[in-house]
Amino acid sequence: MIELNNVKKAYGSTKALNGIDLRLEPGKIIGIAGENGSGKSTLLKTIAGVSKIGSGSVLIDGKPVSRKDAERIAYLPDADMFYSYFTVGQLFSYYKSQFADFNETKAKEVLDFLEVPLSSKMKNLSKGMRGRAKMAATLGRESCYYLMDEPFSGLDPMVRSDLIKGLIRFTDLERQTLILSTHEIREVEILLDELVLLKGGKVLAHRHLDEIRGETGMDTVEWMTKEMKAGAAE
Amino acid sequence: MGLDFEKDKPIYQQLIDRLSGDIIRGVRKPGDKLPSVREYAIDVGVNANTVQRVYKEMELMELTETRRGQGSFITENEERLQLLRDSKKEDLVKSFIANVEAYGFSKDEIVELVRREIK
Structure with missing residues (x-):
């Protein structure tokens, strides 16, 4: 279980997180949505323990998160953090040296499923192929929590669809939890159990997708648009 | 993706309708074993929790029976x-x-x- 209690974080005078209260149960796939600057990336960094918070608390399985937790949380940043001269195989070796939970066999299996050659250099890969290689490296880790920041951004629909299939196939919700931020709600909603909507560094709404569809009779994007407007009016 | 879904109806509900349709058409017969939760999730391209719920609801509807350690089977109750x-x-x-x-x-x-x- 991930718990955030009144979490605040500012970059200079910009409030990135402005009092976040959130409970994320294990064994779910949870989407984080919101406009640019709503705090999605900062929220993920905060949970991953790679970004210090200003005030409040972040608990993972009851314990305050720290940089050490990077060892048990597989975090996939939005930015390209890999050495461009690495081949995919070298990238995997690097991961193996950094993370005790890295399972090279699984990473190779994901890579194979996503049809990326192990010998290709990161810098020679197209954006879509690089996105797949990053996904394979992340899913290669046998972590309890996967945190993925915009894993589909800038990728074409075919690649997105393959990545979604990969996520379904290579995560095990009986022991793993997946939290991902995205702009592409329309394409990933099929994957999600829950959706957290952020606005201005706060949680505007947190709902189960079946509830949204069942109770409101709206589709998810329609519901989001309505919530955002209502949030703006407040 | 495996399947197309309507946007404004819960996905678990759409999957129940689909499996019920399979039963009515005779594609799935009484006593047939349903795929495991994981297999079916991968097959139709949704997350395993959704399929878990589908199987649970179908059991409550008495359309399937769960045999311990063996999985879910289509009911043989005519x-x-x-x-x-x-x-x-x-x-x-x-x-x-x-x-x-x-x-x-x-x-x-x-x-x-x-x-x-x-x-």
């Missing part, structure tokens, strides 16, 4: 299956009638046309 067929039939006809009435066609007109068309 009475229950007949009920499923009847209710599907009724739903289809009711929605057809509602559609037709919305256009203002008379019942006699429709009954006559249906008779002619299905001959």
Whole structure:
């Protein structure tokens, strides 16, 4: 279980997180949505323990998160953090040296499923192929929590669809939890159990997708648009 | 993706409808084993929790039975299956009638046309 209690974080005078209260149960796939600057990336960094918070608390399985937790949380940043001269195989070796939970066999299996050659250099890969290689490296880790920041951004629909299939196939919700931020709600909603909507560094709404569809009779994007407007009016 | 889903109806509900349809059409027969939660999730391209819920609801509806350690099986209770067929039939006809009435066609007109068309 991930718990955030009144979490605040500012970059200079910009409030990135402005009092976040959130409970994320294990064994779910949870989407984080919101406009640019709503705090999605900062929220993920905060949970991953790679970004210090200003005030409040972040608990993972009851314990305050720290940089050490990077060892048990597989975090996939939005930015390209890999050495461009690495081949995919070298990238995997690097991961193996950094993370005790890295399972090279699984990473190779994901890579194979996503049809990326192990010998290709990161810098020679197209954006879509690089996105797949990053996904394979992340899913290669046998972590309890996967945190993925915009894993589909800038990728074409075919690649997105393959990545979604990969996520379904290579995560095990009986022991793993997946939290991902995205702009592409329309394409990933099929994957999600829950959706957290952020606005201005706060949680505007947190709902189960079946509830949204069942109770409101709206589709998810329609519901989001309505919530955002209502949030703006407040 | 494996399947297309309607946007404004819960996905678990759509999957229950789909599996029920398979049962009615005889694609899945009484006593047949359903795929494991994981297999079916990968097959249709949704997350495993959704399929878990589908299987649970279908068991509550007595359309399936879970045998411990073996998985879920389509019920062999003929009475229950007949009920499923009847209710599907009724739903289809009711929605057809509602559609037709919305256009203002008379019942006699429709009954006559249906008779002619299905001959």
